[in-house]
Amino acid sequence: MKNNANYTMLTDFYEITMANGYLEKGFCDREVCFDMFFRKIPDGGGFAVMAGVEQLVDYLENLHFDESDIEFLRSKNMFCGKFLDYLKNFKFECDVWAIEEGTPIFPGESIVKVKGPVMQAQFIETMLLLTINHQSLVATKANRIVRAAKGRPVMEFGSRRAQGPNGAIDGARAAYIAGCCGTACTISDVRYGIPALGTMAHSWVQLFDSEYEAFCAYAEIYPTNCTLLIDTYNVLKSGLPNAIRAFNDVLVPKGIRPAGVRIDSGDITYLSKKIRKILDAEGFGDCKIVASNSLDEYIIRDLLDQGAMIDSFGVGERLITSRSEPVFGGVYKLCAVYDENGREIPKIKLSENVAKITTPCAKNVYRLYENETHKAIADVLTLEKEDAPSGEYEIFDPEHTWKRKTITDFYAKNLLVKIFDKGKRVYDLPDIESIKQKCKTEVDNLWDEVKRWENPHNYYVDLSLDLWKIKDELLNKKSF
Numbered sequence: 487m488k489n490n491a492n493y494t495m496l497t498d499f500y501e502i503t504m505a506n507g508y509l510e511k512g513f514c515d516r517e518v519c520f521d522m523f524f525r526k527i528p529d530g531g532g533f534a535v536m537a538g539v540e541q542l543v544d545y546l547e548n549l550h551f552d553e554s555d556i557e558f559l560r561s562k563n564m565f566c567g568k569f570l571d572y573l574k575n576f577k578f579e580c581d582v583w584a585i586e587e588g589t590p591i592f593p594g595e596s597i598v599k600v601k602g603p604v605m606q607a608q609f610i611e612t613m614l615l616l617t618i619n620h621q622s623l624v625a626t627k628a629n630r631i632v633r634a635a636k637g638r639p640v641m642e643f644g645s646r647r648a649q650g651p652n653g654a655i656d657g658a659r660a661a662y663i664a665g666c667c668g669t670a671c672t673i674s675d676v677r678y679g680i681p682a683l684g685t686m687a688h689s690w691v692q693l694f695d696s697e698y699e700a701f702c703a704y705a706e707i708y709p710t711n712c713t714l715l716i717d718t719y720n721v722l723k724s725g726l727p728n729a730i731r732a733f734n735d736v737l738v739p740k741g742i743r744p745a746g747v748r749i750d751s752g753d754i755t756y757l758s759k760k761i762r763k764i765l766d767a768e769g770f771g772d773c774k775i776v777a778s779n780s781l782d783e784y785i786i787r788d789l790l791d792q793g794a795m796i797d798s799f800g801v802g803e804r805l806i807t808s809r810s811e812p813v814f815g816g817v818y819k820l821c822a823v824y825d826e827n828g829r830e831i832p833k834i835k836l837s838e839n840v841a842k843i844t845t846p847c848a849k850n851v852y853r854l855y856e857n858e859t860h861k862a863i864a865d866v867l868t869l870e871k872e873d874a875p876s877g878e879y880e881i882f883d884p885e886h887t888w889k890r891k892t893i894t895d896f897y898a899k900n901l902l903v904k905i906f907d908k909g910k911r912v913y914d915l916p917d918i919e920s921i922k923q924k925c926k927t928e929v930d931n932l933w934d935e936v937k938r939w940e941n942p943h944n945y946y947v948d949l950s951l952d953l954w955k956i957k958d959e960l961l962n963k964k965s966f
């Protein structure tokens with residue numbers, strides 16, 4: 487569902503001062519190309535997960551300046567009348583391409599490409615980065631947590647500790663794309679169709695005169711979806727015995743099986759093993775054990791290594807805030823300008839820090855898959871005018887060019903999909919289930935070496951020879 491919020495003024499102030507300046511200096515019609523890319527995968531992982539395109543589309547489709555926005559800008563006494571008039575009639579006219587949501591992405595490759603008048607392409611930087619950076623961060627983290635859980639469902643529980651409403655709502659969406667089974671965030675279901683789910687809070691148990699009464703009351707109201715929180719007082723001495731009594735007294739006579747018990751404190755491995763034994767002995771072998779309490783991929787891996795008997799996980803704060811690495815450093819850089827004849831002039835940003843040097847030119851991004859296994863071998867950035875890699879193709883490391891490899895028996899997929907043509911949307915937004923499925927399929931298509939936790943294989947993101955030559959020429963240029 488569309489959000490329809492107008493975030494036009496959610497922009498760094500310098501985007502507005504530059505737009506006004508471009509107009510004053512006669513750059514109004516200057517066509518340019520910008521690239522969004524990121525430099526580092528959070529948590530030392532082998533890949534990130536693209537997310538947030540739908541909200542970017544929403545933003546771009548709503549982009550307009552209200553009368554009150556223009557009056558606000560006029561009150562700053564910084565902007566010329568011609569610019570304020572331009573804003574009055576502002577209509578988004580850029581071409582936009584993006585890698586589809588749910589796709590694994592790698593450092594250095596264009597994940598969003600924007601072409602159009604510099605005033606517009608520059609202006610959208612802040613929201614474009616904010617939207618893609620946030621959701622890709624949470625999707626990347628959630629995918630790590632889901633993979634650590636090895637097929638056990640992971641519920642997203644983080645709203646209460648998210649950084650603001652959109653942190654919760656869009657974060658839940660990103661978590662679902664990346665593999666979570668649902669969210670406690672109800673409005674994410676209303677807005678995006680992310681299944682709302684959950685158990686109960688300690689306050690439910692505390693409110694009743696006894697734990698047993700609290701459990702019976704819940705079982706009576708929600709007999710077919712009865713997961714009881716058993717750690718309010720003492721898991722083994724009180725919570726579990728009371729839950730078993732309530733199951734036997736309320737559900738068993740109706741022929742209904744209990745859904746589960748949740749633990750939210752203590753030594754999860756020790757408790758889950760004890761709980762499993764007791765539930766099995768009492769004839770509740772099908773009753774699931776849910777664990778929560780400041781979990782993340784590291785603790786989940788550790789718990790499973792210890793043999794914890796957990797069937798599903800509830801994960802909140804460390805997922806929704808990506809606590810271990812809370813920044814997805816996507817950047818937006820000018821890579822080309824076009825002269826009056828439409829000829830492309832490549833642009834580079836240099837830096838002492840090699841990782842900060844940009845790749846010039848408007849580019850395509852191809853993912854090369856092995857014919858037989860459909861596993862992704864490498865990504866290759868090419869000039870737009872180049873054909874897709876095919877046949878016998880040599881890839882080489884753009885920094886260590888002697889590292890070469892000839893590949894055959896592969897097919898290439900163009901990852902950058904056109905979303906807007908001259909400001910008009912030309913892309914049908916996929917539904918959330920297809921995005922989730924895409925994420926699963928595409929992560930499955932990565933070699934295990936890219937997915938391992940420690941020192942994952944550095945997936946190749948290479949440049950075509952023609953693109954590399956242009957970059958090399960600019961790197962060796964003496965004056966600018």
Ligand SMILES: Nc1ncnc2c1ncn2[C@@H]1O[C@H](COP(=O)(O)OP(=O)(O)OP(=O)(O)O)[C@@H](O)[C@H]1O
Pocket residue numbers: 750751752753754755756778779780781785788789792
């Ligand atoms: N067996 C285990 N191995 C590794 N980590 C665990 C294990 N059991 C629990 N943890 C984690 O250790 C941390 C324990 O948190 P904490 O010290 O707050 O204990 P607690 O029992 O939850 O206390 P509280 O009652 O205050 O919530 C949590 O992040 C939890 O997920």
Ligand SMILES: O=P(O)(O)OC[C@H]1O[C@H](OP(=O)(O)OP(=O)(O)O)[C@H](O)[C@@H]1O
Pocket residue numbers: 643644646647688750778779780781800801802803804
């Ligand atoms: O630990 P998280 O991964 O964020 O998961 C969500 C937490 O939120 C709830 O706790 P609550 O707000 O009652 O606080 P608590 O930590 O004191 O239980 C729930 O019982 C989980 O502990």
Ligand SMILES: O=C(O)c1cccnc1
Pocket residue numbers: 643644670683684685686687800802
């Ligand atoms: O439904 C739950 O169990 C839940 C929801 C939010 C936070 N913690 C737990």
